[in-house]
Amino acid sequence: xxxxxxxxxxxxxxxxxxxxxxxxxxxxxxxxxxxxxxxxxxxxxxxxxxxxxxxxxxxxxxxxxxxxxxxxxxxxxxxxxxxxxxxxxxxxxxxxxxxxxxxxxxxxxxxxxxxxxxxxxxxxxxxxxxxxxxxxxxxxxxxxxxxxxxxxxxxxxxxxxxxxxxxxxxxxxxxxxxxxxxxxxxxxxxxxxxxxxxxxxxxxxxxxxxxxxxxxxxxxxxxxxxxxxxxxxxxxxxxxxxxxxxxxxxxxxxxxxxxxxxxxxxxxxxxxx
Amino acid sequence: xxxxxxxxxxxxxxxxxxxxxxxxxxxxxxxxxxxxxxxxxxxxxxxxxxxxxxxxxxxxxxxxxxxxxxxxxxxxxxxxxxxxxxxxxxxxxxxxxxxxxxxxxxxxxxxxxxxxxxxxxxxxxxxxxxxxxxxxxxxxxxxxxxxxxxxxxxxxxxxxxxxxxxxxxxxxxxxxxxxxxxxxxxxxxxxxxxxxxxxxxxxxxxxxxxxxxxxxxxxxxxxxxxxxxxxxxxxxxxxxxxxxxxxx
Numbered sequence: 001x002x003x004x005x006x007x008x009x010x011x012x013x014x015x016x017x018x019x020x021x022x023x024x025x026x027x028x029x030x031x032x033x034x035x036x037x038x039x040x041x042x043x044x045x046x047x048x049x050x051x052x053x054x055x056x057x058x059x060x061x062x063x064x065x066x067x068x069x070x071x072x073x074x075x076x077x078x079x080x081x082x083x084x085x086x087x088x089x090x091x092x093x094x095x096x097x098x099x100x101x102x103x104x105x106x107x108x109x110x111x112x113x114x115x116x117x118x119x120x121x122x123x124x125x126x127x128x129x130x131x132x133x134x135x136x137x138x139x140x141x142x143x144x145x146x147x148x149x150x151x152x153x154x155x156x157x158x159x160x161x162x163x164x165x166x167x168x169x170x171x172x173x174x175x176x177x178x179x180x181x182x183x184x185x186x187x188x189x190x191x192x193x194x195x196x197x198x199x200x201x202x203x204x205x206x207x208x209x210x211x212x213x214x215x216x217x218x219x220x221x222x223x224x225x226x227x228x229x230x231x232x233x234x235x236x237x238x239x240x241x242x243x244x245x246x247x248x249x250x251x252x253x254x255x256x257x258x259x260x261x262x263x264x265x266x267x268x269x270x271x272x273x
Numbered sequence: 274x275x276x277x278x279x280x281x282x283x284x285x286x287x288x289x290x291x292x293x294x295x296x297x298x299x300x301x302x303x304x305x306x307x308x309x310x311x312x313x314x315x316x317x318x319x320x321x322x323x324x325x326x327x328x329x330x331x332x333x334x335x336x337x338x339x340x341x342x343x344x345x346x347x348x349x350x351x352x353x354x355x356x357x358x359x360x361x362x363x364x365x366x367x368x369x370x371x372x373x374x375x376x377x378x379x380x381x382x383x384x385x386x387x388x389x390x391x392x393x394x395x396x397x398x399x400x401x402x403x404x405x406x407x408x409x410x411x412x413x414x415x416x417x418x419x420x421x422x423x424x425x426x427x428x429x430x431x432x433x434x435x436x437x438x439x440x441x442x443x444x445x446x447x448x449x450x451x452x453x454x455x456x457x458x459x460x461x462x463x464x465x466x467x468x469x470x471x472x473x474x475x476x477x478x479x480x481x482x483x484x485x486x487x488x489x490x491x492x493x494x495x496x497x498x499x500x501x502x503x504x505x506x507x508x509x510x511x512x513x514x515x516x517x518x519x520x521x
Binding site: 018019020023024027047048102105106107109110112113114116117118120121122123124125127128129200203204207208211212219222223226231234238241242245246249 | 276277280283284287288307308309362365366367369370376377378380381383384385387388389460463464465467468471472482483485486491494495497498501502505506508510
């Protein structure tokens with residue numbers, strides 16, 4: 001390559017660095033290199049910052065051996081079970097409360113105020129009733145998932161334009177037809193967004209409960225590694241959980257956008273939950 | 274009777290009815306009192322803890338943690354939010370990072386903070402301030418971004434200096450959206466502080482709940498639950514009230 005070629009290539013790299021993608025890549029690289037150097041030299045809290053290579057080695061170990069399988073199974077059972085129970089209560093109650101203005105006026109403030117209470121604090125009550133096994137975590141996940149699902153379903157019901165209902169009734173549509181042709185398409189996007197946010201809440205609820213008292217699960221393993229001061233393993237597990245959560249979120253978003261377009265305002269509503 | 278008053282009365286009736294049902298279930302032996310304390314017992318324990326000063330001290334510790342986390346989030350959040358708005362390339366680059374980090378279950382990384390700060394209130398404050406930080410940053414950036422350009426043009430036509438433009442045009446126009454960020458941030462901080470206090474058993478009201486659960490003091494567990502719920506509701510009520518005033 002001649003000097004002009006090198007200069008052009010350097011110019012292209014410099015121009016690339018001026019874009020958001022370029023800055024993001026450079027930041028991520030700088031972060032990884034800095035961490036690796038700190039880890040290798042042990043200059044700052046050597047126990048706390050193991051080299052990145054060690055963390056990746058641990059992550060590879062998790063991915064290629066069955067070591068995490070029982071814990072992953074326990075956590076998945078709690079999270080998916082919690083999401084199922086949360087949606088079995090959240091969607092019908094959201095529809096019921098959102099179906100009439102009077103119901104909404106009575107119930108919405110109760111749900112909105114209770115949504116702010118951290119769900120993990122109900123965990124001791126679930127331990128009393130369900131023990132320290134997976135069911136008490138499933139219950140925490142369910143209650144965590146319930147609120148975003150119910151609130152977004154109520155929002156979806158509120159967004160149904162009364163004129164559509166009036167037209168349907170004028171045309172003599174039955175209750176079933178009104179439900180399937182007007183309400184269902186109107187609330188589906190909100191319910192799906194509620195399910196997606198509910199999944200995130202269920203993951204946090206179940207895994208946080210596992211870190212408190214458990215016999216199995218990914219959250220339980222985090223605390224185990226922390227207790228044994230195996231920091232590289234702990235970071236690798238956190239990374240593994242973050243990647244799983246991001247993939248689940250992305251997967252649900254992709255699936256729902258294939259099924260139907262998401263409502264415009266639902267993300268804004270979600271921010272308040 | 275006004276519609277909202279009627280709804281409030283129905284709401285009160287519903288809550289009292291629910292509590293009455295639980296009270297009756299425990300007193301009539303339908304539910305074992307080992308699992309469920311009656312509301313009268315739970316409120317009684319909460320009241321005695323308040324009168325003795327124990328609960329008051331715990332509430333003050335929790336409030337201190339919330340206030341400290343909010344202070345950190347506000348100072349850092351406003352500054353970073355302003356920088357992300359002022360320098361577009363940085364804003365476009367890091368907004369995605371922040372959103373991705375915020376939507377991941379970062380709270381599970383609390384053991385890392387325990388290593389740094391020990392099992393102290395500092396760990397709760399620093400991790401909780403992260404949850405308040407992101408909404409404040411996002412709303413501050415968005416608030417400045419969406420200031421009506423006509424207002425800025427009016428300021429420019431009056432030859433306002435940069436400082437005066439910021440103080441008299443940008444800041445008042447952005448204030449309601451920035452306040453929404455505070456509201457969101459404070460809500461997340463509240464949830465995080467109470468949740469972390471319970472999980473790592475340190476600090477105020479959340480720690481009391483955890484401690485009571487370990488001792489199998491059912492009355493205290495429910496009293497702590499009622500106290501934590503009331504504290505959360507009171508906070509949200511105050512935040513909503515303050516936001517309404519700011520928006521007026």
